Amino acid sequence: MESLINLDDFPLDAQGSSGWTALVERCKAALAAEGMFNLEGFLKPQTCKDILHDLRPRFATEAFTHSRSHNIYFRDTVDGLAPDHPALHKVTTVNHTLCADQIGGGLDQLYRWAPFRAFLAAVMDKPALYEMDDALARHNVMAYRAGEGLNWHFDRSEFTTTLLLQAPDAGGSFEYRSDLRTETDPNFDGVAKLLRGHDPAKRSLSLAPGTLNVFRGKNTAHRVTPVKGDKDRIIAVFSYFETPGVQFSAKERLGFYGRT
Ligand SMILES: O=C(O)CCC(=O)C(=O)O
Numbered sequence: 001m002e003s004l005i006n007l008d009d010f011p012l013d014a015q016g017s018s019g020w021t022a023l024v025e026r027c028k029a030a031l032a033a034e035g036m037f038n039l040e041g042f043l044k045p046q047t048c049k050d051i052l053h054d055l056r057p058r059f060a061t062e063a064f065t066h067s068r069s070h071n072i073y074f075r076d077t078v079d080g081l082a083p084d085h086p087a088l089h090k091v092t093t094v095n096h097t098l099c100a101d102q103i104g105g106g107l108d109q110l111y112r113w114a115p116f117r118a119f120l121a122a123v124m125d126k127p128a129l130y131e132m133d134d135a136l137a138r139h140n141v142m143a144y145r146a147g148e149g150l151n152w153h154f155d156r157s158e159f160t161t162t163l164l165l166q167a168p169d170a171g172g173s174f175e176y177r178s179d180l181r182t183e184t185d186p187n188f189d190g191v192a193k194l195l196r197g198h199d200p201a202k203r204s205l206s207l208a209p210g211t212l213n214v215f216r217g218k219n220t221a222h223r224v225t226p227v228k229g230d231k232d233r234i235i236a237v238f239s240y241f242e243t244p245g246v247q248f249s250a251k252e253r254l255g256f257y258g259r260t
């Protein structure tokens with residue numbers, strides 16, 4: 001693992017050591033204050049280059065073009081919402097996705113590496129985290145080309161872990177609104193306000209390649225704005241859950257990946 005990630009600055013392999021504990025505390029504090037944390041330089045630059053080299057031909061030939069009109073829930077109907085409620089306003093997404101069964105290599109090794117899950121569990125105050133039992137959804141890599149983005153949505157998992165592999169020249173910002181809803185309050189009017197562009201608590205972030213980013217995606221509305229220029233924005237996304245055996249439904253797999 002030391003050839004993949006910067007274990008000197010981020011000693012995930014030394015669980016319980018003072019360096020590991022300090023890192024966990026730092027990440028927890030950022031998560032509490034800002035709803036996310038970033039570890040810049042997490043992935044080694046050469047690893048990043050090697051991964052991109054491996055994935056480029058796959059993006060050219062076998063990635064799924066995820067292109068659709070959707071609402072923030074990625075669901076046709078939502079309990080308690082009339083079909084014409086502005087929280088169901090439709091937005092458009094276009095990007096290109098490779099699934100876990102098309103990726104392999106260092107990203108798959110990292111996804112399966114137990115100390116990575118243990119570190120994330122400690123930061124999120126969970127007894128343990130488990131890999132998804134879904135050969136496609138476990139981890140993905142997405143490429144956003146000029147004009148493409150991922151529009152407003154909430155994630156299925158409580159938190160989302162991403163690793164930027166390549167930054168675009170311009171655009172492709174990560175915009176987010178932390179705690180827009182809770183487990184007990186869907187805050188439909190707040191969602192409608194954000195979609196109208198009227199939420200002053202919206203924040204924006206431009207990530208550097210190699211940065212590990214973790215945010216509470218289930219209740220944080222987020223989007224990636226359209227990329228500008230010829231350099232694609234390329235990002236890996238890892239999904240873990242509190243219980244083993246989690247899978248996407250066949251309908252979700254079809255919608256996100258074009259196959260089941
Ligand atoms: O590309 C990103 O930065 C975010 C990805 C994301 O939100 C997702 O995969 O659900």
Ligand SMILES: [Fe+2]
Binds near residue numbers: 153154155160217222
């Ligand atoms: Fe997301």
